[in-house]
Amino acid sequence: MKFIADVMLGGLAKYLRMLGIDTKYYKNIDDKSIVKISEEEDRVILTKDKKMVKELNPKNVYIVEANHTIDQTKEVVDRFDLRSQVNPLSRCLICNSVLREVTKDEVKELVDDITFNSFDEFYVCDNCKKVYWHSTHTDRMQIIIEKIINQGSQWGSK
Ligand SMILES: [Zn+2]
Structure with missing residues (x-):
């Protein structure tokens, strides 16, 4: 869809x-x-x-x-x-292109040291060059995603 x-x-x-x-x-x-x-x-x-x-x-x-x-x-x-x-962190928020998971080495020059040292999973948009990173516990995005996904299914299962 x-x-x-x-x-x-x-x-x-x-x-x-x-x-x-x-x-x-x-x-x-x-x-x-x-x-x-x-x-x-x-x-x-x-x-x-x-x-x-x-x-x-x-x-x-x-x-x-x-x-x-x-x-x-x-x-x-x-x-x-x-x-x-639903497949979170698979698509660029800016341009809708599909993201590519990259190794840490690939983003070394693209993100600041704190980000580089704090995260292990990185994704890039080959179209607009934006870099994304993933953390399960602190990510506001993750919280919103769970809110959207879980609420509906909760209703559905009752
Ligand atoms: Zn993009």
């Missing part, structure tokens, strides 16, 4: 990428181009813009109801049953 978020849903796009879900997002793009990309690449449009949906009548669209980013992310994960697709 692939998505394209409209200009108003940058936060949601970032959170979906955080979960490893393929989500395109552009800060400056018109609605017609979003519909075009959606059709060409078989992506579901995520939007809150009912007027746009009425006017352009895109084939593949989902109108997000929730207002806050975490709630929106949960809504999309539930609606499209994405839990099995």
Whole structure:
């Protein structure tokens, strides 16, 4: 399942990428181009813009109801049953490219000494060159991810 978020849903796009879900997002793009990309690449449009949906009548669209980013992310994960697709730290938050796990040596020149010495798992985005690192206990991202994933499944199992 692939998505394209409209200009108003940058936060949601970032959170979906955080979960490893393929989500395109552009800060400056018109609605017609979003519909075009959606059709060409078989992506579901995520939007809150009912007027746009009425006017352009895109084939593949989902109108997000929730207002806050975490709630929106949960809504999309539930609606499209994405839990099995979740793969944290697999996709760049900035550009949506797939991350590559690298050895510590490879990032030695790219991160500061404290980061280099504190973490063992590093990932790079070959497209925009951003470096990511992983820590299970302190990572705020990990906490948010668990919040999104667990809450829904908890409800589901009861
Ligand atoms: Zn990137």
